[in-house]
Amino acid sequence: MNEYRTLPPDLPVPEDDGAAAHLPGTRMPGLELRATGGGTVRLDALGAGRTVIYVYPLTARPGTDPPDGWDAIPGARGCTPEACGFRDHYQDLRAAGADEVYGLSSQDTDYQREAVERLHLPFQMLSDPAHDLARAVGLPTFEAGGRTLYKRLTLVIRDGAVEHAFYPVFPPDEHAERVLTWLRGQRA
Template sequence: MLQVGQTAPDFTLNTTDGTPFHLADRRGRHLVLYFYPKDDTPGCTAEACSFRDQYEVFQDLGADVVGISSDSEASHQKFTQKHRLPFPLLADAGGAVRKLYEVPRALLGLLPGRVTFVIDKEGIIQYIFNSMSGATDHVRRTKDVLAKLPA
């Protein structure tokens, strides 16, 4: 898996509205990039809604939040609308970005893993949290890390 201190690999994926999201365009703001297994499952919904509920705190800390899964743009649109998510979800249909970020599979390789990266304004990975259980812990831990980074 990638390590803290490495430059976050650049990529481009489509957002829920079909516009391209290019990581390099996000320099100048911190980024919370979280990989999750699947839209509208209990753990993934809890995680997304926790990021939603804390979204203003992340904005105040100078960070954008972006979720990535292998679900389609259409699935992301429904998930975003249903749960009123204020941040983009990216469709990594072939899993290329998940592989680029070396996100491991979980539960005996049956499910895509749940990993959160905190990337600073310069594009350097400052924190990595890998945990399938405790989906909402991803939110709490990333807020703590961001609070220590210069805004």
């Protein structure tokens, strides 16, 4: 059963509500987030090159149900297909100028580690269960199933600041290609 890897054709499209318009130019805070590789990643110390951080609501494990009404929330569904897109384009993203790629959600590191292993992701996931990054730089969130979750967006960070923010992201299964096209355009 691979229904979590595909997207229904009738998903609602998220609209740009302006919640990420302030992000370009924003300095990354001195937050250390746990990573699936066992250590931590300090966001204000990512280096001088470009780092891509795609932020997503949550990945569901096979056999578990998402929150009620998940498919009706614009932009909620598609975390696994998005992760697989970044996996499949990882080497291309690196060749196009991304020094590193990370996924980030509010799920705990052990939960994320299962997804990294199951999906064979070549990059680490960062865990922010307290939504510290949302508070520090104003990332958009939403409520579902009694939980606060990140809205889907992608940050390109360069020299410690947000160079570009992709928001809203749709469709998520094609998003890594969009990031790759943007990176290639910056090198031209």
